[in-house]
Amino acid sequence: MKNNDISELEIPLLLETVYKKYGYDFRQYSEAHIRRRIMNRMAMAGLVDVSKMQSKLLNDETFASILLQDLSITVTEMFRDPGFYKSLRENVIPILKTYPFIKIWHAGCATGEEAYSMAILMQEEGLYERTTIYATDFNQQALNKAKEGIFSNQTIKEYTTNYQLSGGKESFSSYYTSNYDSVIMNQSLKKNIVWANHNLVTDSVFAEVHLILCRNVLIYFDKNLQNKVQRLFYNSLINGGILCLGSKESLRFTDLYDEYSDVDNKQRIFKKKY
Amino acid sequence: MNYEAIVIGVSSGGMNAMKILFSSLPMNFSIPIIIVQHISPRSDNQWIKLLNDKSNLHIKEADEKEKIEPGNIYISPPNYHLMIEKDKTFSLTIDERVNYARPSIDVLFESATEAYKNNLIGVVLTGSNNDGTKGIKRIQERGGLTIIQNPETAESSYMPASAIAAIKPDYILSLEDITELLIKIDKQKK
Numbered sequence: 001m002k003n004n005d006i007s008e009l010e011i012p013l014l015l016e017t018v019y020k021k022y023g024y025d026f027r028q029y030s031e032a033h034i035r036r037r038i039m040n041r042m043a044m045a046g047l048v049d050v051s052k053m054q055s056k057l058l059n060d061e062t063f064a065s066i067l068l069q070d071l072s073i074t075v076t077e078m079f080r081d082p083g084f085y086k087s088l089r090e091n092v093i094p095i096l097k098t099y100p101f102i103k104i105w106h107a108g109c110a111t112g113e114e115a116y117s118m119a120i121l122m123q124e125e126g127l128y129e130r131t132t133i134y135a136t137d138f139n140q141q142a143l144n145k146a147k148e149g150i151f152s153n154q155t156i157k158e159y160t161t162n163y164q165l166s167g168g169k170e171s172f173s174s175y176y177t178s179n180y181d182s183v184i185m186n187q188s189l190k191k192n193i194v195w196a197n198h199n200l201v202t203d204s205v206f207a208e209v210h211l212i213l214c215r216n217v218l219i220y221f222d223k224n225l226q227n228k229v230q231r232l233f234y235n236s237l238i239n240g241g242i243l244c245l246g247s248k249e250s251l252r253f254t255d256l257y258d259e260y261s262d263v264d265n266k267q268r269i270f271k272k273k274y
Numbered sequence: 275m276n277y278e279a280i281v282i283g284v285s286s287g288g289m290n291a292m293k294i295l296f297s298s299l300p301m302n303f304s305i306p307i308i309i310v311q312h313i314s315p316r317s318d319n320q321w322i323k324l325l326n327d328k329s330n331l332h333i334k335e336a337d338e339k340e341k342i343e344p345g346n347i348y349i350s351p352p353n354y355h356l357m358i359e360k361d362k363t364f365s366l367t368i369d370e371r372v373n374y375a376r377p378s379i380d381v382l383f384e385s386a387t388e389a390y391k392n393n394l395i396g397v398v399l400t401g402s403n404n405d406g407t408k409g410i411k412r413i414q415e416r417g418g419l420t421i422i423q424n425p426e427t428a429e430s431s432y433m434p435a436s437a438i439a440a441i442k443p444d445y446i447l448s449l450e451d452i453t454e455l456l457i458k459i460d461k462q463k464k
Binding site: 220250 | 381
């Protein structure tokens with residue numbers, strides 16, 4: 001058996017160890033994706049095979065936390081898919097305006113880029129004062145970074161273009177303060193964001209909300225896990241609540257397909273039926 | 275060899291290259307083709323429709339969890355990495371750019387070798403960065419067939435030249451000859 005084929009057996013074992021010892025469950029993640037991250041860390045740590053990594057994982061807590069970080073980190077952008085935010089303004093804001101208070105759950109918020117985008121949008125629509133955004137992730141380091149709200153100058157250029165294309169109403173630079181090579185987001189945007197640790201795989205419903213945004217998180221999961229998390233979302237939404245998925249994610253393969261109607265199918269915005 | 279899939283990496287100059295390649299593949303061409311084309315993250319991939327009109331085969335954007343079927347040509351969606359799982363379905367991720375690119379050719383090629391082992395054909399075409407070099411090397415290491423466009427015939431020679439500098443591929447050919455070779459391989463399979 002070649003080295004490559006052995007690792008096929010060893011990766012599931014490694015994920016079992018991660019789960020049993022550290023409580024993080026990656027066993028139902030997309031395999032190609034997990035494999036890529038494990039192989040990258042193996043190369044960086046100078047480990048020759050997965051079994052060496054297995055023993056390091058058991059005996060070296062510092063290494064374990066690095067690996068957990070590798071497996072759980074996700075990247076995102078502000079106003080990623082400007083067309084989505086445009087549709088949110090046109091098709092969803094009028095619905096939200098009818099509520100006296102608005103609860104939004106941003107599930108899998110990573111380093112917070114999209115939560116800040118949402119806060120900006122709600123501010124511009126005059127709704128932020130009665131909005132609470134629960135921004136959750138299971139990666140505490142990512143959450144800490146999100147809370148700080150500091151982003152590199154380099155990425156802000158890209159975000160500015162996204163913002164403009166999304167129908168932004170102000171100058172994007174009015175939402176942050178520049179400081180050498182980074183920017184810090186305005187305090188007023190953070191005011192109604194509640195950052196919290198929540199694991200979509202192992203934790204349950206924690207609030208009843210009007211809108212859930214979970215974009216480009218489910219693509220990392222296998223079908224069973226996608227279904228399970230969709231159930232969690234369904235149980236967290238009020239009747240008539242809005243579910244927003246990533247541009248390549250759909251309800252098509254889930255049990256809940258018939259429980260939602262389209263608000264904007266192209267932008268993957270759905271409404272829970274009454 | 276029983277080749278089960280063809281993966282192609284292409285960057286600048288890709289539109290013309292793909293037009294040449296796909297307009298001459300016959301309707302009964304059966305090996306599925308999966309392509310990473312470097313493209314603006316905000317592209318709406320309307321060009322796939324245009325390409326589809328010129329081809330005998332069905333060309334479409336790869337969908338998340340979609341099963342790979344014979345006779346189809348799949349193209350990576352903009353701003354996502356495209357990967358192949360062992361059960362021959364697609365996975366998408368928004369992981370960081372690799373070689374400044376998302377989608378990255380290396381990411382597709384490396385996952386494809388895990389899924390198809392040596393029953394894989396890797397093709398590197400025109401382009402102006404070195405994405406695909408690591409991936410094609412990996413395909414060769416796992417026993418797959420490697421084809422690189424002759425840099426002299428490429429609209430942008432950098433990418434195929436970079437791949438040739440890293441490995442001794444099975445074939446270095448013009449686009450027309452690559453098409454002919456693929457048709458021959460597909461016929462032998464039947």
